[in-house]
Amino acid sequence: MIKYVWKYVIIRDKTIHQVPSGGIVRHVDNQFEKVCVWIEVDPNRSTEPRQFEIYNTGQSIYYDMGIDRKYLGTVKLKGDKTIVHVYEYTGV
Numbered sequence: 001m002i003k004y005v006w007k008y009v010i011i012r013d014k015t016i017h018q019v020p021s022g023g024i025v026r027h028v029d030n031q032f033e034k035v036c037v038w039i040e041v042d043p044n045r046s047t048e049p050r051q052f053e054i055y056n057t058g059q060s061i062y063y064d065m066g067i068d069r070k071y072l073g074t075v076k077l078k079g080d081k082t083i084v085h086v087y088e089y090t091g092v
Contacts, residue, residue, distance in 0.1 A: 003042050010035040010052045010086065018047040028073035028086045035075050035086060051089040061087070 005026060008017045011034070020041040027038040035054055053069065055061050061069070069087040076083055 001042060001044075003040050005038050005040050006043075007031075008037050008039060008052070010037060010054055013055075014051060014053050014089075016049050016051045019050045020045040021048045023050070025072055025088070028075055030075050030077050033077055035077070035084060037072065037086065053087045053089055054084045055087065057083045057085070067091075 006019075006023075008019070009015075019039055020043055022045055023039040023041040025037055026040050029036060029038075037052060052072075063069070068090045070090050072086040072088055074083060074085050
């Protein structure tokens with residue numbers, strides 16, 4: 001089996017990407033002022049929707065009604081003037 005690391009750009013506060021199942025998040029960072037997540041994948045596996053969310057420092061993150069998220073990392077933008085936090089929505 002051969003795996004690859006693929007980059008996915010998070011273009012809004014909430015972005016859904018089709019990712020090969022079992023993909024493992026390896027890194028989040030700023031690339032050219034865009035928030036990106038790098039995921040190790042097996043491209044031969046079927047895809048599944050995965051939702052990534054961006055929250056600003058100080059912004060409310062709701063965990064009510066069983067909603068769960070996994071923290072992936074923090075990203076600096078605009079010369080460190082904007083700091084955002086990346087989560088993956090993991091379900092209800």
